[in-house]
Amino acid sequence: MRTLTELKFNNTYSELPSVFGTQINPQPLADPFLVSINPGICDLLELDVSEASTDFFVDLFTGNDELPGFCPIAMKYTGHQFGQYNPDLGDGRGLLMGEVLTSQGNKWDVHLKGSGTTPYSRQGDGRAVLRSSIREYLASAAMHGLGIRTTHALAILSSATPVYREQVERGSTLIRIAESHLRFGHFEYLFYTSQHAELKLLADYLIKHHFPDLLKQEENVPNRYAALFHRIISLTAEMIADWQSVGFAHGVMNTDNMSVLGLTFDYGPYGFLDDYNPGFICNHSDYSGRYAFNQQPSIALWNLSALGYAFSPLIDKALIDEALNTYQPQLQQYYSQKMRSKLGLAEKLEQDSALYSEMFSLLASQAVDYTLFFRTLSTIPKDALTDSTPQFEELFTCTAALSQWLQHYAERLELESADDQTRLKQMQAANPKYILRNYLAQQAIELADKGDFSMVDQLLLVLGSPYSEHPEYENYAALPPQWGKELEVSCSS
Template sequence: MSTLAEETEVVDLGLRWVPGFSSLGPAFFTELRPTPLPEPYWVGRNLSMAMELGLDADRFESDDALAAFTGNARVAGTRTLATVYSGHQFGVWAGQLGDGRAILLGETEGGLEVQLKGSGLTPYSRMGDGRAVLRSSIREFLCSEAMNALGIPTTRALCVTGSDAPVRREEIETSAVVTRVAPTFIRFGHFEHFAARERDEELRALADYVIDRYYPACRTTDRFNGNAYAALLEAVSERTAALLAQWQAVGFCHGVMNTDNMSILGLTIDYGPFQFLDGFDPRHICNHSDTSGRYAYNQQPNVAYWNLFCLAQALLPLVGDQEIAVAALESYKTIFPDEYEARMRAKLGLPDRSDADRPLIEQLLKLLAQEKVDYPIFWRRLSRVVAGDNPDTVRDLFIDRDGFDAWFRSFTERHADISPAKAADLMLASNPKFVLRNHLGQQAIEASQRKDHSGVATLLALLESPFEEHAGHEDFAGFPPDWASTIEISCSS
């Protein structure tokens, strides 16, 4: 663990910082500095994120930036810290957790927090080593930007740096640091931490900070007789419901939806054992460590509600009434299905709602699950059919041709009064050609382990515009190879 007394080089990256989370006071964090890594090198850089931060290209490509984003140099104006939180892991209260391998550099004047993940031991590392490995850092870097390009709320990623410093997981691997960005990294677990310790003063300070910074409308609401804390709970529930609808529609599995991995802003956060579906299997478990299937794809919406209930319990001392707290969660139950159906209608090229839509969607999902039809390829091919391609390109994905034909007749009838061009445009903008499949990430990782980072750059370029055709890169949108099903992603990273 690097203490504040240790001398490190200070570099000026041209960014200006504001107090942000650190203004809450020492009960919420520990000040410390990242632990340096030997001989760092660039693995991947995200120029668009750098521009959003106000970091110019020359500074971003400099040795100073490499040192700063590896934790080897201190960024001028920052107050580096690790935050404390608690949480439920796999449904069981885990007690105190915290940033065990992440250190917050600070918040920029533009309102974005910048955090180094994999930057060394903190007081909250427990039995961990404070490091991240190259494979998981590449996966988070790419998936953060993939989700953003899909329009799904998420933390972002600025860069990945690597080092040959060894890290032991199931085997010896090499170290990496991913620099990630978000308006805030506050989680449900931050509230659970102070509620569990009956520290109501800190709990209130945290809630007030979140309301004033991110949910100011809660101060003037007439909901719940003007109870701002109940209004906060309702707003978080609604954002979470919309997020889960987007996950389910695109076929994204998070893999480790612990309460400490749930963002208070409804962002996708903490990319560990995630996966985009290949074959459509509602019961798919992407996390090799999840032996009970708690976080299977079809369980995610219910788990999100369970996590929100934990947040409601944490906020109860502020809300003051259990019935009001429960009522603040109710909108999740209507917003999730409505948002999900709206997303699926867009995927089907249906601009307006009809009572026929829900059975059309349910029948299709049953067909896809019956044969585990490749989820991204099905949707993209269907989009191309509406744009004028031969319907056989979709029909050939099914063994049960009669079943598909019956569904396709219903689909065609539903489109009878819809402009084909309008429907095709909606579908091609809703059904990505490129998603971060496990095997694509694995290929980029293996190349990077050989010091060839071109695969990371190529994938980033494709995933930043996933709805475009990108001629010449069809292999990145094809069926996964047989060996892809043998990839195991666990909580160890």
Template sequence: MTTAPQDPPTLDSGLVWNNRFAALGEDFFEALSPTPLPAPYWVGRSTQVAATLGLPTDALESPDLLQALTGNLQLAGTQPLASVYSGHQFGHWAGQLGDGRAILLGETNGLEVQLKGAGLTPFSRMGDGRAVLRSSIREFLGSEAMHGLGVPTSRALCVTGSDAPVRREDIETAAVVTRTAPSFIRFGHFEHFSHTNQHDPLRTLADYVIDRYYPQCRTDGRYNGNPYANFLEAVTQRTAEMVAQWQAVGFCHGVMNTDNMNILGLTIDYGPFQFLDAYDPGHICNHSDHQGRYAFYKQPNVAYWNLYCLGQALLPLIGEQEQAIAALETYKVSYPLAFASRMAAKLGFAEVHAELGPVADTFLRLMAADRVDYSIFWRRLSHWAREQRADDASVRDLFLDRTGIDAALLQFSELLAQYPQGLDADLMLKSNPKYVLRNHLGELAIQSAKAKDFSKVAELLKVLERPYDEHPEHDALAGFPPDWAGSIAISCSS
């Protein structure tokens, strides 16, 4: 006699859950429950995200919630599922992909909640459905760091760990990231239904996203009122703004496949990411990217290529190729404007002036030639602009080319004299962070966490939540990277 499988035990978290994505229908997902992990423990927790979700202040001390966010209890009211999507990976059509280790629990307080690393799904392909401690800590800190910088991003509520073994290049231990976003829908969701000629689900998905997140596309008169062309343009605008912010803060995503591009213009899927140390436009942060497709300076063009793929996927709905092309072409105007605005702010100007571009370009050229630390240069320049003391050599000392930087600083000083009311020193300091999540800082936190010391994770989270503040007690976290930082290898394996 066989016993019917029982539903997993549930926990009432007090949250009210919606399951709007599940309501789209079975074409879009497979229902399943997370796979439990033994003896979980807290690794990192964000009280900011807990408050955003509506959790009480002491929720992240709850042993039951620890079990639920590791996949061992089901949260009452949720409908766990793994969604199907496809995509282009490293410029090649990869076919069907999907949530191979991320399980969507549902939506609460306007945010979808996923467990990443929660076990096998029908879309795991050759994977094991798990995430390891090192990559989970990096995603937790990386997404919260980007939020602190003001960059559109998914966020992370917590990381939970387990000593369950996971095989990668070596045997590591398992972890689960609880991450949130208004939506985790990707370009690849649209590509999946378009490339398989499932135009009815394609329309259902597009209508859902437009009505939920882009309602203005129904009433916008551009493109003869075509809501799908308006939608493509709106996504193009958001993506341009996001990537401009990446370039301004020196963020390398590392794996900008179409299935890693969010339909709301959010940074998602923190895999082999990195914040620049020495400024190198050609820097490749992903050691799996042998051709350098996702080098730092290529990111704006890759984003446009990915948008072009989205445009192709939406063409059955848009109907007219000319409208799709026109919507995509707005990127060529919106990205340069967004980037110019970000760089103007880094120079302390709320408005873009024609003279700002050459000044910024000169600084970047000199930084690249001498491999000057990106974040430290901009932070020191912020203080230099505020003080402008003749004996202040803090910026000059970063460069080997003293003649070049002296000329550049003079050019900047003349610009400040030309626009005496233009410089906003506070804006400059709020545009050039003192703290970013450097690879070596993440690595130190990971090594401590492997020894069950999670204090460095908490310390980093504290400063990364407010990266523009001074935090003088944490000055060491804003220093130059050690020599060994250059040998840290980050790949897609996690």
């Protein structure tokens, strides 16, 4: 493990032409302090976790000190927001501080969120608040714990600097770690400003640093870019399948919030399903329901089509359409695999679609807690299924329809060859006990506002291994209170 001054940097993005961003230093926060550090992300960077307890760490990531290896840059991009193209986007409150190179040759972006104004702040103050920083910090840990590709968060720092939202809040920073911060919007920016040479340069950059296997197609350059687009489509399809399988709603799937590496990115008004509601809208600002839970698969395709349009100077339209036509089959394949694992089904049979349809109708009709239904199901032996309705009584208002479905499920399991113990083990590895419910995040935020960060750290621990038992934190796996289901979360969150 290394100290901060021993980190090695390979700042490749800052070597690109100036049209890709603006070099600018973070603006200091007053009287800064550490809120929480994620030891697992320290390991990714090969950084000694004890560094977080030093004044240098706190000062460095709140704009009060400098590290020679850093080369802060605000990235320029554009994107479609709620379906409308917006040319005035970019890192308005964040900076790519540098790219850390590990001993294994892995490269990690170190990004500071809440670092002050940049040329892309659009009359904003460039600041983040403790509330939103905690939400992203815990969400990225939760998604990583669930095995879903995501950006990471190394630490939260806060300060005495006042930030004005609906009320006065503490200015804070989140240290975000990612393989790359390249978005669909980076390519849209270069396309819509007719910077086609730079568009090709960025595509080449992406291939070189993240898809080097595609360099083997140098002899046929157009196909190389088509192969890149195919790869982005595949990664996006897998990400969306992951979201749908665990009941995660992103809330603001603008193209500037879409990662070209299929990473869950820019956590704002997100939410995990409590009661199963296919039309769940987690973003209070989403008046039309554009980004509702059940719309996410189609919105991802819409966003990929926008990216394909941006790639049109590099790829023939026929190849773009051909690639886009692969999205739906891949999504269905990934999602089918995920859902079969959740039900412990190794075989894929035609009759399974009816079983799933009956199950989802049942969950929706009685607003059953999505996570606890599957977790409860993953603890019941096959021979006990038809008599297991009492175990679900807390989740269902009426168990008659459930009893019928359990009978159908038990009959389906008779067609499986795996032993019951193997099935249950597989199901428990696919159905988390702990998710980041909005009310838990809100409780952690309220305590943190009073200077108590213990719940942030407790949730960090539990969400890091959500499939495991944590007896001391059993209350975090309980049904949410009614008020917890009614919390409103908006883009400002």
